[in-house]
Structure formats: C-alpha cells, structure tokens
Amino acid sequence: MNDLARSPPPGASQLLNRQHISSRDKWAGTGVTLEQGRRYFFRASGTWRDAWIHCDANGYNRTFLNLAKRFLRCSTGDACWFMLIGAIGESTDSFFVIGDGARWSEGWIAPASGKLSAFANDINGFYWNNSRSIILEVWQ
Numbered sequence: 001m002n003d004l005a006r007s008p009p010p011g012a013s014q015l016l017n018r019q020h021i022s023s024r025d026k027w028a029g030t031g032v033t034l035e036q037g038r039r040y041f042f043r044a045s046g047t048w049r050d051a052w053i054h055c056d057a058n059g060y061n062r063t064f065l066n067l068a069k070r071f072l073r074c075s076t077g078d079a080c081w082f083m084l085i086g087a088i089g090e091s092t093d094s095f096f097v098i099g100d101g102a103r104w105s106e107g108w109i110a111p112a113s114g115k116l117s118a119f120a121n122d123i124n125g126f127y128w129n130n131s132r133s134i135i136l137e138v139w140q
Contacts, residue, residue, distance in 0.1 A: 011107055012041040012139035023048040023082070023120040023130035027090050030118055032138045034088060034110040041139040042086075042101035042108065048120060048132040050082045057134050058099045059083030059121060071123045083121045084134065089114035098136070 008015065021028045021044075034040065044057035053060060059082040061069075069075065074085045074095040088094040088110070097103065098118065118136055120127075 008139050009041040009043055014140045016138045016140055018137045020133040021118050021136050022133045024127050026119060026127060027117045028119055030116045030138055032116045034113055034116050036110050036113045039107035039109050042098050042104055043137040044084050044100045044134050046134040048134050051129045055082050056100060057084035072121050073124060074121050079121055085119055085121045087117045088112050090117050
C-alpha cells in the first residue's frame with residue numbers, strides 16, 4: 001500500500017473506493033454512488049498514456065492539438081487532453097474536472113445523486129490508442 005491510501009485527504013475521513021481507471025474506458029465505473037449535497041474528496045495517482053504522450057490525471061496541453069481541443073468529450077472550463085473527468089450517471093451534462101483531486105482541497109459537493117463514472121478526456125473514437133491506468137480514490 002502506498003502513502004496515498006494510508007492517510008485521508010484533509011477534511012476527509014472515510015475511503016469509499018480505490019480503483020484503477022483505464023485510459024481506454026469511455027465510462028469507467030467507480031463503485032461509488034453519490035448523494036446530492038454530500039461532500040466528496042478525490043485523489044488520483046499514477047500515469048497513463050495517450051498514444052506516445054505520458055501524463056498524470058491532470059492531463060496535458062500541446063500546441064499542435066489546439067485546433068482539435070474543441071472535440072474533446074469535456075471541453076468546458078480548464079479541461080484538457082487526458083485530464084481525469086467525472087460524471088454522474090454517465091450524463092454529459094454532469095461532467096466535472098477531477099484531475100489529481102488537488103483542485104477540490106475543500107471537497108466537491110455533488111449537485112445530484114447517482115453513480116460516479118470517470119474517464120480520460122479524449123475525443124470519441126480515439127480511445128483505441130490509449131494505454132495504462134491511474135488509481136482514483138474517492139473519500140468522504
């Protein structure tokens with residue numbers, strides 16, 4: 001067990017699930033059912049690969065890909081290539097950026113109830129050249 005699993009993020013007390021999220025899965029189930037109004041904490045570790053580009057759950061930006069960025073599954077806010085994205089019930093209307101989880105230092109409050117899914121932010125139809133997985137921890 002690594003240091004991540006030994007201590008909760010500040011403000012969290014209970015590990016709900018720790019799971020590999022494959023970069024090839026369009027929808028990776030997390031085994032966590034969110035409750036509207038509850039606060040959740042995330043922590044992601046490891047690296048995955050988009051073709052030849054290695055990165056962590058915070059993803060990457062490349063100038064030569066700027067024109068195609070609008071085709072990413074999640075193109076809102078600061079979402080970038082291969083950033084870890086969450087969704088409630090596989091709804092595209094519920095996408096939110098998880099990244100490595102650090103952006104939610106005070107926790108993320110679920111706007112609705114439902115099953116939490118996650119994925120590497122890529123273009124539909126281009127998951128075939130992805131490899132590896134990251135580990136996502138969901139805490140309460």
